[in-house]
Amino acid sequence: MEKRHQEYMEYYQARLKKYENNSLYPHSYQSEKELCEAIANSDNLDEFGRKVEDGNLAVENAIALVKDQETARKKLYQELKEEIRLHAPLRILDVIDTLKTDLELTNTVSEIEGEVSNEIALDLFTEEIYYDLLSLEEIEVFQSAEVPDEWKQEINQDYPQELITMGREDWNESVIPNVHKWDPEWQYNFDLIWEERHRRLIPIPDEVLKKRIEQFKIYRGI
């Protein structure tokens, strides 16, 4: 065996070792193993080159790595019930076996990541209700505080109404124009609040959250 051939063989063995005993990378391990066997069973580097080209082994190797990583991401997001983030690995895994070149692979992956990153950004606007809790509590506090008659108008009416007016102005002049830059059709979807990824971040009981959602609708004029 030529010296250069031997050197490349040792290089591929080092790559294989990286994935040994790591259950996260079964496809990569298999693909590296195929490359190792291909070089070991070739008489020279030209023959190995032909095997790599004919079997599309280099691209298959890149695909194997993406497959392993996306499978791991899929598993994690399923476990965490992160439904929107899950879209990226699902869509990548859905098309990965149809890809034939390295460019197709990188382009497809970055296009899907781009799409899903927009979906995540839009989904995160659901958390507006969490950031509004303080204002919603203040409105409730002032609307329902038991106070002498002379203060009822100011405390129970005027001040909470002022907060609501400010909340609506901010929603119409700042929040909505901002979201519409990402999706002109976007509308707040109250059902999403109850999905695990959002619900778990709002540390109050369901009954109170139901009440807060109704207040949120009034506060933001939705």
Added chain:
Amino acid sequence: MPVDKAMADAILDTYRNMYREMEEKGVESESFQAMANALSRMERLAQETDDIVAFTAKLTTENLFIEFSNAYSETMSNMVKEEYSTGGGDELLLEKTLEAYENTIKTLEDHPNYELLKTPLEDLIELGRSGVSYPVFLRIAEEKGLYKAMEGDVVLREALISDKTFAEFMHLPLEMEKCEKILKVHDKLASRSPFKVADSFEFGLERQKIDWQYAPRINHWNLVIRLWDKMLDNVHDWLDSFCSFAPYDERWADRRGKVYTMRNIKRTQDCNPGIFKVREKIFQEYFQMGWKDIFNHETFLNEYEANRVWYSDEALDLMKKTYPYCVPFNKPDPELIQEAEVIHAEKRYKRPEAFQYSSEDKKKFISIFGKEKWDEFFGKYEK
């Protein structure tokens, strides 16, 4: 009006440089044309949109970052294939690789972790220039974990330690626990790896999982503090509003004159109990806790230890004694008002150590940000 030039430059310069690099090499190809088209659309948007949020939203929704990057990858890949096939072979590939590392070092010069980041790159360049062949270079780089090190693992570990120290400096127990777990998982992955460098992808997943686990607990913790903090203020202000110093206190003094000041005082006297009772109800609804639970709750004890409870022990005790009186249409006991007068006159309402940092805290801060930053932020408050 176009987007602020400095902000647009911060986003576009990277793409402009990548385009210029290809242009200087005299590249002419379809993918290079696609790079030009994407960049020119980005430049047009910088002129046409009027704020940075709209600009970045357009860049993202029109897919321009991705279009440009894909076209760049294709242009680069074609160039390398062409050069390889024209006879450069392994030697050319090695040379190109080392050139790329040298250029990377130059671009890192302003990076705060420049020294840490450049070391693995310099090791790779040294290895490449030592006379070894391309496959030997590749193998040694794999075996020594130089590629993984190049992904910034050393810097990452330093950053994880800084995060943990910062959480300690801020006395945030859940963040401390979280940072500790993240650091542990990093070190476990590094020790398991054949090259003793954590797999950045796997670490990223583990880190996301830990962040996910702690997010609701941290939100819960912060919300508890926010609620009791306002309850303390309500009771404290209510009692003080009956004191003789109230008309001169900034909480009520009104620049429009005494009539307004006295009205402010009366509002607190008349309304704070009603306001307080609703806060107490919300606290109960949210966390099934009442006034008495505040003072033994882990959040309160931690805030107290962290010197973030502003009130002195005496003021807190007085609030506890005032609490039974703080109901709508009621007034505090005159003896409590008397006590509040004395505490105020002797300025004993605030804990002397409130919002002060210990020498331990100072050491932690300096270990992350340096002495200069400490002096800048806290120097003037030091005795």
